[in-house]
Amino acid sequence: MIEGVLKTALIASLPISELRGAIPYGILVQKLPWVLVITVSGTANLIPFFIVMNLAPSFEAWIARNAYFKKSWLKILESTRKKIAPYQKFGKWGILFFVGIPLPFTGVWTGSLACWLMGFSIKESLAYVSGGILMATVIVATATKLGGQIL
Structure with missing residues (x-):
């Protein structure tokens, strides 16, 4: 059971x-209790948020110090920020x-990067990303339980 929980947590992250x-894997493949699966999956899925939000500024600072990468990185960053500019009106609710x-x-990795x-x-950002995780957990767990009953 512990191995199944760890695999589910890894998949979620x-x-x-x-x-x-992670949720379909934990419930349908590992046959773990659904409450355990959604708790482990939701918690493990929050880990990437802290990774991205803590490492991205350090990565950007490292790139800025490296003359070889700096120019191309700034172009990529500027282009990406222009592409997401229309979506900024939705803010944290988006x-x-x-x-x-x-x-x-779509998910925590991309949302945290945004x-x-x-x-x-x-x-x-934490409350909105956590709210998104909760929303996705409910949707995926419901779909998994209903789909598992049909199978």
Whole structure:
């Protein structure tokens, strides 16, 4: 059982799978109790938020000191910030729904990166990212339970 919990937590913290993969895996494959699965998955899915929000500024500072990467990094950063500018009007509520709707390439990793790019602090982003995790957890767990009953 501990191995199944650890595997579920790992899947929840990975960039591609996140909750969308961890909850079905924990419930349908590992046959773990659903309350345990959603608790472990939700908690493990919050880990990337702290990784991105704490490491991105350090990474940017390192790149800025490196003359070889600095020019191309600044172009990428400027281009990315221009692309997300139209979405800034949605602010932190947009982050909540972006993280909360379980679609490909939406989730904590991308949402946290968007928070950082928009200049939101960890403190002001945490509630909205956590709310998105809760929303995604409810959606995926419900779909998994209903789908598991059909199978």
